Amino acid sequence: MFACIHAHGIAASGIAREFSPRVETIDEATVVLDISGMERLFGRPEKIASLIQARCGPRANVAVAPHRNAAVHAARGYAGVVLIPPGEEAARLGGLPVRLLETTPEILSILAVWGVHTFRDLAGLPVTGLAERFGGEGVRLWKLARGEAGAPLRPEVEAPVCRARLELEDAVSLLEPLSFLLSRLLNDVCRQIEERGMQALTIRLALGLENGGEHRREIRLPVPMRNAILFLKLLTLDLEWHPPGAPVVSVEISLDPAPPRPVQEGLFLPPSPEPEKLELTLKRIAGIVGAENVGSPDLVDTHRPGAFRMEPALAGSAHSAGQQPAGMAFRVFRPPVAAKVSPHGGPPEQVWSARARGKVLMRAGPWRTSGDWWTQSPWARDDWDLSLSDGALYRIYREFFTGQWYLDGRYD
Known part of the structure; x- marks a missing residue:
């Protein structure tokens, strides 16, 4: 009925x-x-x-x-x-x-x-x-x-959340005793998620503080995982970099279940690092250089040369098995190297910089590019490809607004 x-x-x-x-x-x-x-x-x-x-x-x-x-x-x-x-x-x-x-x-x-x-x-x-x-x-x-049976019932399935909470009798202010409590709760939530035949894609931590506040942290995993020891290390590293502002009186951990990831290794592909070990390594590197400096570069919607943004690294991504087209590789200098060019007002004939110097044997250009003219930081530049007497091929460019020359990179 x-x-x-x-x-x-x-x-x-x-x-x-x-x-x-x-x-x-x-x-x-x-x-x-x-x-x-x-x-x-x-x-x-x-x-x-x-x-x-x-x-x-x-x-x-x-x-x-x-x-x-x-x-x-x-x-x-x-x-x-x-x-x-x-x-x-x-x-x-x-x-x-x-x-x-x-x-x-x-x-x-x-x-x-x-x-x-x-x-x-x-x-x-x-x-x-x-x-x-x-x-x-x-x-x-x-x-x-006629009231005959039509479409079947399509019930909404609420996304399951595996959660464990612990109220403390005495406040905890040190990370080491807090890690023991985290380990206990992580074992509980990992057992819950294992009973569903699932893995976790997000770890959420909520710490109730003695002063009445709350300290929340969220770790987004690159691929579904189910490893209580790894989760404990990730939370411990995160709390080292983002400690709570007061002693902790309650701890709650929740995991967002996700289907297990399929693993299929190719016969002719190089082995990739284990996602769990790679994620832990990236978290440790992020603690040293900053989270905004760790990840995978992604192009942005602009014509500005070299513009990109950092996205979270995708551990365990598949390698392309197809053959890559042959061609020259361009090694970008970051940041660009300041250079001096003569003559100053005409096509380059001589280049001096910290990374390359020599007489121009062949050149191609200039190619004018510009953009962001509608913002407070417009840009415009003239690019040249130069073959120098040192036997290498370089790209240099001249800033249109400042007149300064820069060595952008080298072709390999």
């Missing part, structure tokens, strides 16, 4: 979950719940319907029917509490207007021209004729008008 509640704001209220764990939200004013097996808790279906309306208020429409769609149409079409016994769907729904059927406006207008205004009128038409005129949609509407 299915129950449908039609009332303003019922979807956001969460009342339906008080009567069944299997709930589907149709829209903000309509929800359907599976009440099969709820008789032991709440009584017969008519008693369940009355309890639901009492909980939702007198303006709520509640319908109980053997099929999901029949319950939805009855709740939207009739006021109060409606109970439809098995086998009486067509008779009880017959007086409802066809506009309650979810279909296209074109079909509704055609039915109106035919003089079909109620479910009973539509159910009385030959199904073969509806199929010839409307195809599969006509057969679906004919079945809905």
Whole structure:
């Protein structure tokens, strides 16, 4: 049996979950719940319907029917509490207007021209004729008008969260005793997540402080993992760099479950480092050089040469097995090396810098690029490719606004 509640704001209220764990939200004013097996808790279906309306208020429409769609149409079409016994769907729904059927406006207008205004009128038409005129949609509407089973219930599945909490009798101010408590809680949440056959993608730590405040930390893992020892090391390193501002009186750890990652090694690919060890190594490096300086470079939406941003490193990413096209590699100098060029106002003929110097044997350019003129920091530059007498090929550029020359990199 299915129950449908039609009332303003019922979807956001969460009342339906008080009567069944299997709930589907149709829209903000309509929800359907599976009440099969709820008789032991709440009584017969008519008693369940009355309890639901009492909980939702007198303006709520509640319908109980053997099929999901029949319950939805009855709740939207009739006021109060409606109970439809098995086998009486067509008779009880017959007086409802066809506009309650979810279909296209074109079909509704055609039915109106035919003089079909109620479910009973539509159910009385030959199904073969509806199929010839409307195809599969006509057969679906004919079945809905008769109260026959339609789409199955599609209940929302709440994302599971594995959580463990510990209230402390005495405040803890040192990291070493706090790590013992973290280890205990991590073992509990890892056991919970293992029971679900899942792994963790996010670690959340909430520390209640003695002064009434709260210290929250979140670690986003690059790939799903389930390793309590690794999680403890990551949390310990994070707390070393971001310690709480007062002694700790409560600890709560939660993990966001995620499907286990598939692992398939290629026969002709070099072995990649284990994601767990790589993540721990990156966290230690981030503690030394700063988290903003560790990760994978990613291009940004600009024409500024060399512009990029740092994104979190993706551990265990697959290597490309295809052959890379042959070509010259460009070794970028970061930061660019200041250079002197002669003659000053014409094409480069001689270059002096800390990384390269010599006479220009061949040159190509200039190529003018510019951008960000609509901001407070516009830029423009002229690029040249130079073959110097030292036997190497370089790229240099001249800042348009300052006139300063820089050595941008070297071709290998």
